[in-house]
Amino acid sequence: MDQFTINLLFVGASFALYIGIAIWARAGSTSEFYAAGRGVHPVVNGMATAADWMSAASFISMAGLIAFIGYDNSTYLMGWTGGYVLLALLLAPYLRKFGKYTVPEFIGDRFYSRTARMVAVICLIVASVTYVIGQMTGVGVAFGRFLEVSNTAGLLIGACVVFAYAVFGGMKGVTYTQVAQYVVLIMAYTIPAIFISLQLTGNPIPALGLFGDHAASGEPLLQKLDQIVRELGFNEYTAHHSDTLNMVLFTLSLMIGTAGLPHVIMRFFTVPKVADARWSAGWSLVFIALLYLTAPAVGAMARLNITEQFWPNGTSGEAVSVETIETDEKYLWMQTWQKTGLLGWEDKNGDGKIQYYNDANAEMQEKAAANGWEGNELTNFNRDILVLANPEIANLPSWVIGLVAAGGLAAALSTAAGLLLAISSAVSHDLLKGQLTPNMSEKSELLSARIAMAVAIAVATYLGLNPPGFAAQTVALAFGLAAASIFPALMMGIFSKRVNNTGAVVGMLVGLGVTIIYIFLHKGWFFIPDTNSFTDADPLLGTIQSTSFGAVGAVLNFASAIIVSRMTAEPPKHIQELVESVRVPRGAGAAVEGH
Amino acid sequence: MSENSDNNNSYWAANIRLVQICLVIWAIVSFGFGILLRPMLSGISVGGSDLGFWFAQQGSILVFLALIFFYAWRMNKLDAEHGVDEQ
Numbered sequence: 001m002d003q004f005t006i007n008l009l010f011v012g013a014s015f016a017l018y019i020g021i022a023i024w025a026r027a028g029s030t031s032e033f034y035a036a037g038r039g040v041h042p043v044v045n046g047m048a049t050a051a052d053w054m055s056a057a058s059f060i061s062m063a064g065l066i067a068f069i070g071y072d073n074s075t076y077l078m079g080w081t082g083g084y085v086l087l088a089l090l091l092a093p094y095l096r097k098f099g100k101y102t103v104p105e106f107i108g109d110r111f112y113s114r115t116a117r118m119v120a121v122i123c124l125i126v127a128s129v130t131y132v133i134g135q136m137t138g139v140g141v142a143f144g145r146f147l148e149v150s151n152t153a154g155l156l157i158g159a160c161v162v163f164a165y166a167v168f169g170g171m172k173g174v175t176y177t178q179v180a181q182y183v184v185l186i187m188a189y190t191i192p193a194i195f196i197s198l199q200l201t202g203n204p205i206p207a208l209g210l211f212g213d214h215a216a217s218g219e220p221l222l223q224k225l226d227q228i229v230r231e232l233g234f235n236e237y238t239a240h241h242s243d244t245l246n247m248v249l250f251t252l253s254l255m256i257g258t259a260g261l262p263h264v265i266m267r268f269f270t271v272p273k274v275a276d277a278r279w280s281a282g283w284s285l286v287f288i289a290l291l292y293l294t295a296p297a298v299g300a301m302a303r304l305n306i307t308e309q310f311w312p313n314g315t316s317g318e319a320v321s322v323e324t325i326e327t328d329e330k331y332l333w334m335q336t337w338q339k340t341g342l343l344g345w346e347d348k349n350g351d352g353k354i355q356y357y358n359d360a361n362a363e364m365q366e367k368a369a370a371n372g373w374e375g376n377e378l379t380n381f382n383r384d385i386l387v388l389a390n391p392e393i394a395n396l397p398s399w400v401i402g403l404v405a406a407g408g409l410a411a412a413l414s415t416a417a418g419l420l421l422a423i424s425s426a427v428s429h430d431l432l433k434g435q436l437t438p439n440m441s442e443k444s445e446l447l448s449a450r451i452a453m454a455v456a457i458a459v460a461t462y463l464g465l466n467p468p469g470f471a472a473q474t475v476a477l478a479f480g481l482a483a484a485s486i487f488p489a490l491m492m493g494i495f496s497k498r499v500n501n502t503g504a505v506v507g508m509l510v511g512l513g514v515t516i517i518y519i520f521l522h523k524g525w526f527f528i529p530d531t532n533s534f535t536d537a538d539p540l541l542g543t544i545q546s547t548s549f550g551a552v553g554a555v556l557n558f559a560s561a562i563i564v565s566r567m568t569a570e571p572p573k574h575i576q577e578l579v580e581s582v583r584v585p586r587g588a589g590a591a592v593e594g595h
Numbered sequence: 596m597s598e599n600s601d602n603n604n605s606y607w608a609a610n611i612r613l614v615q616i617c618l619v620i621w622a623i624v625s626f627g628f629g630i631l632l633r634p635m636l637s638g639i640s641v642g643g644s645d646l647g648f649w650f651a652q653q654g655s656i657l658v659f660l661a662l663i664f665f666y667a668w669r670m671n672k673l674d675a676e677h678g679v680d681e682q
Contacts, residue, residue: 071648071651071652074629074651077655078625078629084659085617088667089663211642211644212642223644224643226643240633244630244631251625251626275671275674275681278666281663282660282664282667289660296652584679585681
């Protein structure tokens, strides 16, 4: 059986499973559609949250970013896990006690203002749609590669699948589907990593192998890696090279953004009790950490494998020949990926060999001149292909490659589905039922939720065809937007009795507005290319890149909300009592329907 | 009524203290050990690199996990002590 058939088999079987579950767990009522009747066990909920949370950015993109940069990109690891501490300590239990379905509902009630609720809906839609665009990009790339179709065709197939189970399933269907997706994605991520860790270090646990010894040389793996990349003129893997301020702000943005993303927060509405909401955040992080502790090992080991493939005789020996790349089975992955346009090489000096080194490094330029090299000949290596190509690079069995294909798609599709659910509930529950047509029947509310999902998928698919950047960059922007707008409003709603309606509205508008303008100034207005005035290489404010600005936006949100609240009347008595009641678990009942 | 609100106030104060302690640890392991204080920890080697590198790549995640479970356990106990747990 050839690789294509095996991929198709794995992807097909996993999809049949997801769709089967979605049909089996079809939501009947509004409460089941949004919050699964609040009957989900914390461990199950944690697993579903993990699948929901780990997207194409975590699965496909992150290890590649770490592999080629090293220590400086630890920001992703800390940022995307540290947010769960904020979520568990500052938001989850209180929002569960509050007992409504959606984030805008809490903001609207706590700040006794329909305007606040509408502003929250806008913030939610802006952040979520940006996030879905990133996912759809990832879906397109993964489908394109594994079904051997064009990127556009891959994207359209993916959109249909997301539509099928998100629209017909609702939260209940999505919860159980996502448990299945978690199992598929974590196996797909860890199995190849275990193989590779055994090959390189003899340790079956990749997270420990990373800090173990390189079996072939007997030296510590990281020391070996540092040495090899240094000899080729690249930055040392474990050393710190980037700007420290930007690194701190970027990590903080990802953390706050995690705790401000509506599709993650919504998960904590579905547990039976307040105490369970606390445990549930912990369980989510357990399941996420299984991947996140493996990711740095995947990155470092892949970097070592790739470098050694180009320099099979060591960095001072002969480089790999073009003939070997074209004929040796070990290099088959290069030919497959070359077809996608995401990998490229060129024998610039015509010596029949491919020299891979850092041609911007002065020492290497001298060495190159002495050896007759004419620049780095590995001309293109898209970082997003690393995880998907990794099992092929390490020559793992073809069933492992098929499994990774299924895992990458599970990661992208589960997150897209969760976000679409958050968007559809914001539109149907908060915008239509809460504002425009309060007397809507349950049936037409469900219908409008499904229509909203279909529209959101169409918009995201369209924008996914011409995305503002790579999947992970787009996703980081979504985090910044959530950090600057939603998280501060939620936190102040719980921890302050003094912040009032005007303060919250001003805070959210300032946070979202300033952040989105800063992003557009660097990434182009509405992400249209060449309309930007600055670049992230030379940002407007010091060294703060647009992806790191969310943390600044959050501070502005807090500050303006507190200042405006102090200048205006304090919240009425019944709101202060509401805050008091949210703070204690006792009396948390079932869902409160409507208003 | 006032007894009840006194109880709730002391419950909330205890919660805030716990949250503050946890967040200080949260910041020290990630922004501290992982980034800003890494140069100070460079003398302590961990498997081919140093302690700061380990905290940035794995250590902080393990501490985050411990923090959340500790907080959940401590709060559930605090709920019962103050009689504000769900019955």
